[in-house]
Amino acid sequence: MAKKAKKPNPDRDPKAGVVQKAVKQTALGTKFFEVQYAGAKGLGAFALQNISASTCILREDPILLIRKDEDLVSERDILAAYKKLSPEKKNEFDTLRDDGQRAPDASDPHELASSATTDRGLESLTERVWEQYNSNRHSVSDSRTGINGAGVYHLSSMFNHSCRPNATMNYDDSGTRYFYVIENIVAGQEITFAYNSRTYYMSTEHRSEDLDMDCLCDLCTSPVALREVSDTRRFMLRALYDFIHREDPAGEMPNLLKGMWMHQSTIDGLARLRPQEFPQWTTVHFFVIAKLLEVEGIITDTTITSYARAAVNVVHIADNAGRKVLPPREFENVKLWTQKSEKMARKIGYMDYEGDDRMRRLWYAMREVLLAVGPNGEIPELEKVASHAGGMRGLKRGKDIKGTLRPMDHLKKAGNGGLIDG
Numbered sequence: 001m002a003k004k005a006k007k008p009n010p011d012r013d014p015k016a017g018v019v020q021k022a023v024k025q026t027a028l029g030t031k032f033f034e035v036q037y038a039g040a041k042g043l044g045a046f047a048l049q050n051i052s053a054s055t056c057i058l059r060e061d062p063i064l065l066i067r068k069d070e071d072l073v074s075e076r077d078i079l080a081a082y083k084k085l086s087p088e089k090k091n092e093f094d095t096l097r098d099d100g101q102r103a104p105d106a107s108d109p110h111e112l113a114s115s116a117t118t119d120r121g122l123e124s125l126t127e128r129v130w131e132q133y134n135s136n137r138h139s140v141s142d143s144r145t146g147i148n149g150a151g152v153y154h155l156s157s158m159f160n161h162s163c164r165p166n167a168t169m170n171y172d173d174s175g176t177r178y179f180y181v182i183e184n185i186v187a188g189q190e191i192t193f194a195y196n197s198r199t200y201y202m203s204t205e206h207r208s209e210d211l212d213m214d215c216l217c218d219l220c221t222s223p224v225a226l227r228e229v230s231d232t233r234r235f236m237l238r239a240l241y242d243f244i245h246r247e248d249p250a251g252e253m254p255n256l257l258k259g260m261w262m263h264q265s266t267i268d269g270l271a272r273l274r275p276q277e278f279p280q281w282t283t284v285h286f287f288v289i290a291k292l293l294e295v296e297g298i299i300t301d302t303t304i305t306s307y308a309r310a311a312v313n314v315v316h317i318a319d320n321a322g323r324k325v326l327p328p329r330e331f332e333n334v335k336l337w338t339q340k341s342e343k344m345a346r347k348i349g350y351m352d353y354e355g356d357d358r359m360r361r362l363w364y365a366m367r368e369v370l371l372a373v374g375p376n377g378e379i380p381e382l383e384k385v386a387s388h389a390g391g392m393r394g395l396k397r398g399k400d401i402k403g404t405l406r407p408m409d410h411l412k413k414a415g416n417g418g419l420i421d422g
């Protein structure tokens with residue numbers, strides 16, 4: 001698809017010109033986007049051209065990365081790290097937002113513009129650096145990267161949050177960030193990502209509490225009726241996730257399920273399931289989680305791995321039942337879910353960037369099994385298939401899975417049974 005580079009429409013707000021000019025002097029952006037005035041949101045990143053889904057629009061190293069439990073990071077750590085920065089990096093750090101300051105008056109464009117630059121003469125260096133760190137720090141301690149800590153970034157901190165974002169961000173082991181666009185974006189459109197994935201499992205009200213702001217994203221400002229549908233989906237997602245992973249993804253009430261929406265007798269019933277019945281239940285749960293996330297427009301590790309997990313479960317159930325070939329209906333599901341998982345994985349750059357995180361390892365191991373299913377639904381010898389990736393046993397302990405993440409083409413050549421098209 002040929003892309004025509006178009007200048008974004010100038011904001012109709014009369015203040016925009018002044019602010020934009022000030023922002024432009026700092027020349028923030030890449031060929032894909034630039035930082036602009038984003039109305040009430042302050043600054044934001046806007047597409048400079050039409051961008052198709054799966055495009056990596058930014059790769060950025062952290063200005064500083066503290067490899068330490070986030071809660072234990074002290075002012076002294078930050079000051080020490082700051083002092084070690086090169087003059088250039090220091091300069092980058094100095095231009096970062098500082099929420100500790102009085103918020104700039106949005107009705108005064110000059111003030112808003114100068115808030116993007118440095119003007120903090122009166123504060124002590126430690127105080128200022130600490131405030132800026134806290135206003136801009138991003139946790140890089142998620143389960144995916146092997147690292148535990150917090151980083152501060154320059155360009156990528158200019159993106160605004162959305163509860164239904166059109167971009168996503170990955171980290172590699174050194175804390176480098178990769179931004180991938182997950183849906184087609186037109187020139188002039190704002191590019192957003194979710195500041196934390198907890199918000200995917202929260203209602204509108206809960207999100208604004210958690211984010212500690214009135215979120216102005218497209219979802220939060222959509223008509224009430226639409227938000228209610230979304231809120232219901234997210235509530236279901238939260239409960240299902242908790243059921244499957246025994247962990248509340250929105251992060252506050254452990255084991256949310258208990259007494260919340262599922263009747264105690266249902267829970268007791270589930271507890272009485274025979275072990276061989278359990279995979280069927282979890283297949284349904286994984287599928288519903290993936291489907292709800294998909295219709296909610298959320299493409300994330302959980303969406304991708306849940307589709308794959310549901311498909312792998314189906315293969316395992318048939319294998320355990322002594323079948324050599326998947327029944328036609330099951331085979332159709334396995335194909336469909338594999339394709340969905342694969343397509344979304346491409347969108348968030350799973351096959352693209354270097355880095356060896358847990359979720360991707362897990363996904364690759366499952367994918368290997370799915371790609372080994374024959375063209376008529378023949379069930380592969382499961383032990384053999386996943387051995388190089390640590391075996392299916394490794395799925396439970398993703399961290400321990402050893403092996404190389406193989407590129408897509410390698411597996412396609414090896415014959416994928418037609419599970420993946422295009």
Ligand SMILES: [Zn+2]
Binds near residue numbers: 207218219
């Ligand atoms: Zn929002």
